[in-house]
Amino acid sequence: xxxxxxxxxxxxxxxxxxxxxxxxxxxxxxxxxxxxxxxxxxxxxxxxxxxxxxxxxxxxxxxxxxxxxxxxxxxxxxxxxxxxxxxxxxxxxxxxxxxxxxxxxxxxxxxxxxxxxxxxxxxxxxxxxxxxxxxxxxxxxxxxxxxxxxxxxxxxxxxxxxxxxxxxxxxxxxxxxxx
Amino acid sequence: xxxxxxxxxxxxxxxxxxxxxxxxxxxxxxxxxxxxxxxxxxxxxxxxxxxxxxxxxxxxxxxxxxxxxxxxxxxxxxxxxxxxxxxxxxxxxxxxxxxxxxxxxxxxxxxxxxxxxxxxxxxxxxxxxxxxxxxxxxxxxxxxxxxxxxxxxxxxxxxxxxxxxxxxxxxxxxx
Numbered sequence: 271x272x273x274x275x276x277x278x279x280x281x282x283x284x285x286x287x288x289x290x291x292x293x294x295x296x297x298x299x300x301x302x303x304x305x306x307x308x309x310x311x312x313x314x315x316x317x318x319x320x321x322x323x324x325x326x327x328x329x330x331x332x333x334x335x336x337x338x339x340x341x342x343x344x345x346x347x348x349x350x351x352x353x354x355x356x357x358x359x360x361x362x363x364x365x366x367x368x369x370x371x372x373x374x375x376x377x378x379x380x381x382x383x384x385x386x387x388x389x390x391x392x393x394x395x396x397x398x399x400x401x402x403x404x405x406x407x408x409x410x411x412x413x414x415x416x417x418x419x420x421x422x423x424x425x426x427x428x429x430x431x432x433x434x435x436x437x438x439x440x441x442x443x444x445x446x447x448x449x
Numbered sequence: 450x451x452x453x454x455x456x457x458x459x460x461x462x463x464x465x466x467x468x469x470x471x472x473x474x475x476x477x478x479x480x481x482x483x484x485x486x487x488x489x490x491x492x493x494x495x496x497x498x499x500x501x502x503x504x505x506x507x508x509x510x511x512x513x514x515x516x517x518x519x520x521x522x523x524x525x526x527x528x529x530x531x532x533x534x535x536x537x538x539x540x541x542x543x544x545x546x547x548x549x550x551x552x553x554x555x556x557x558x559x560x561x562x563x564x565x566x567x568x569x570x571x572x573x574x575x576x577x578x579x580x581x582x583x584x585x586x587x588x589x590x591x592x593x594x595x596x597x598x599x600x601x602x603x604x605x606x607x608x609x610x611x612x613x614x615x616x617x618x619x620x621x622x623x624x
Contacts (some may be wrong), residue, residue, distance in 0.1 A: 436585045
């Protein structure tokens with residue numbers, strides 16, 4: 271009985287140690303997953319907040335991206351959203367908070383491929399963005415390219431993946447609402 | 450000399466309701482049910498909640514349906530099947546009807562879907578449709594299915610549709 275109890279205790283200690291080790295030394299995949307969750311959490315909001323809070327959030331969101339970034343997303347509603355710098359992302363985020371009372375961003379099902387050097391990665395994921403107050407929702411598959419700089423995974427490129435091919439393509443409407 | 454009958458304590462009614470008269474048997478039942486649900490969810494059916502109007506009137510927004518993962522193990526998707534198409538994963542999927550099969554040339558003319566130039570009879574389309582377009586490179590490849598919703602009242606560009614690779618088709622939606 272005592273032996274069994276000791277074995278269970280040792281097992282629990284080993285599991286706790288492994289969990290702590292993995293928490294503080296995450297694999298690239300885990301680190302990227304955490305980073306994407308942070309991006310989604312920072313971009314989402316339930317109320318616009320004050321001026322300083324908005325600016326802080328927008329600045330924090332921008333810090334997840336490289337200073338020179340290539341964002342080009344073609345959404346199902348035929349709008350194209352482009353951004354080439356952190357500043358643009360900040361401005362878009364501030365504009366969004368001005369126009370919409372709430373916003374929810376989810377980055378779902380990330381399929382992560384880490385490069386051979388271990389310092390770059392490509393992630394295919396499903397982006398779901400909605401403004402609950404306006405009942406407006408977008409679902410789009412995208413590809414993010416990340417690079418590890420000073421130990422942090424930074425997004426350097428975002429582009430669209432077309433889930434369905436051969437869709438009719440009309441003239442584009444340029445209504446940049448979000449990056 | 451008197452002897453009193455030995456009294457056995459009856460389990461309370463609350464305990465009987467919660468864990469049954471035989472807790473071990475109840476536990477086994479719970480484990481079997483949980484494992485069965487897990488296996489069904491992982492390998493057989495996926496519950497989905499419909500969002501958006503593109504499959505009206507066949508499927509309404511907010512309704513709950515199931516996708517049969519095993520439907521296309523032994524056969525390929527058929528014309529008229531309603532299928533679930535995955536994006537990056539299965540958290541969010543498109544729910545569309547297969548109307549064009551691999552190798553076919555597809556287009557819309559005066560609201561009717563044409564396969565190799567011939568109109569397709571579509572009894573499930575109940576609302577008026579005025580689509581008139583030829584998709585980019587209208588011949589479907591060998592592993593591509595043309596999918597579209599039943600509600601074609603909106604302009605074609607506002608309706609998510611197009612060629613879906615076979616590998617993206619997760620299963621058939623059950624009615």
